Amino acid sequence: MNEISLIPDTCADCPIRHRAVCAKCESDELERLDAIKYYKSFKAGQAIIWSGDEMDFVASVVSGVATLTQTMEDGRTQMVGLLLPSDFIGRPGRPLASYDVTATTDLVMCCFRRKPFEDMLVETPHIGQRLLEMTLDELDAAREWMLLLGRKTAREKIASLLSIIMRRDASLMLKTGQGPLVFDLPLTREAMADYLGLTLETVSRQISALRRDGVIALEGKRRIIVPDFDLLLEETGDDADGGMLA
């Protein structure tokens, strides 16, 4: 039950050491960060922050998956961020949260008290430089996502989401021999719908359709098997070369 074993003893042991906001830090900078940081764990489904909450910290996702969502007055919900290990939560200089943040799997965060973090942002350039890189990457991802939301069909949206999740946690992915790739969806059908701008029924139908057509196979509800990754890519509507950024 206790997830404390997943919390790294030192930054050197940290699974996101080389990809998170601290990636460029020297050991003296890490020591300074160490003094203002603490770990926090959440269970799958638990709310981390509500939009409008006061936020006295910023954080990195150490393990697990969280989502950023916006909700309209009448309840319509859109996911606007999918946070995987090493991703950053919060905005320096902003005291109130702008989005709802929810853990969709069990999750560990490495939190930094906001004020001292902001001071370090000014004083130690490595953190600001890394945060700029990460923010530019997120902006690129947001722009791909906008193309998906505005112009892709439901089937293309599902195929795109599957390939995005596969790519983003490629390191954690289970490989079965040569070809087929296996991974677990960290999202419910409803969360997938909120990501894609669809209803959960349409998500379910399109997953069934992709299964019928042999593009994917299922093991239980959450485990996806992709026998041929190129076949999945063709269904995304992206360019053959992945439509990825040059």
Next chain:
Amino acid sequence: MNEISLIPDTCADCPIRHRAVCAKCESDELERLDAIKYYKSFKAGQAIIWSGDEMDFVASVVSGVATLTQTMEDGRTQMVGLLLPSDFIGRPGRPLASYDVTATTDLVMCCFRRKPFEDMLVETPHIGQRLLEMTLDELDAAREWMLLLGRKTAREKIASLLSIIMRRDASLMLKTGQGPLVFDLPLTREAMADYLGLTLETVSRQISALRRDGVIALEGKRRIIVPDFDLLLEETGDDADGGMLA
């Protein structure tokens, strides 16, 4: 015909001096920037950059409006950025353009040669700090945009776009007496459709509907008159307080 008169003589005269990437620069930093900069003008409709092009500069929009768009193989197009004066074009460290950039009005850009700009980014923290702020703002805007694309109705999308354009160039806006606000759309119906993830026919129909319902009035095709801004805001689907970021 010659737009050269719109090019500022010195940075002190520059209309975007206090909002662009150079906003935090001291005079010595401005001098360094000055040595690597040049102005470039474009006519309405002209392509500035194609996705995949080599880009040996980054730039600020000085005056006019440009768009960032992505196009799928079959021609489906989605706008992913609307660049108004002071907005930044290009990504430090990236030699190839990721998006098509097009001038939708006559436009002046202040370009910086990329390599020396990247050097300054490392050496003078003010530029990197400002670029980080601007990028975080763009990311917030992209997330609002995702909510619009994924969950808003066609009518809400149009109302949202109108209020976004009004807000963003509020400074340039023509005020007629007290209440009614007047502004010119810097986009064709087709560009609006690409912004909103709609067809141009639907854009046209919804604009007509908002006109019929008295939410807006038209003067020609491009000039919009808003008799009551609150009425327009109600049509956007956003929270009463603008749904804006805390």
Next chain:
DNA sequence: GGCGGGTCTTGATCTCGATCAATGACCAGA
């Protein structure tokens, strides 16, 4: 002053995904 092309509007019809509704699968707890 009429012609041609770009831009915009409006109408008729179709279709994809939403909505409404029922059922199934799975699991934790009584």
Next chain:
DNA sequence: TCTGGTCATTGATCGAGATCAAGACCCGCC
């Protein structure tokens, strides 16, 4: 073992926006 709850699937029908099509408006140009 049964029960209630969450999550997912599938079917029937509806409707917002896409698509196809026809004109209107506007402006520069020969």
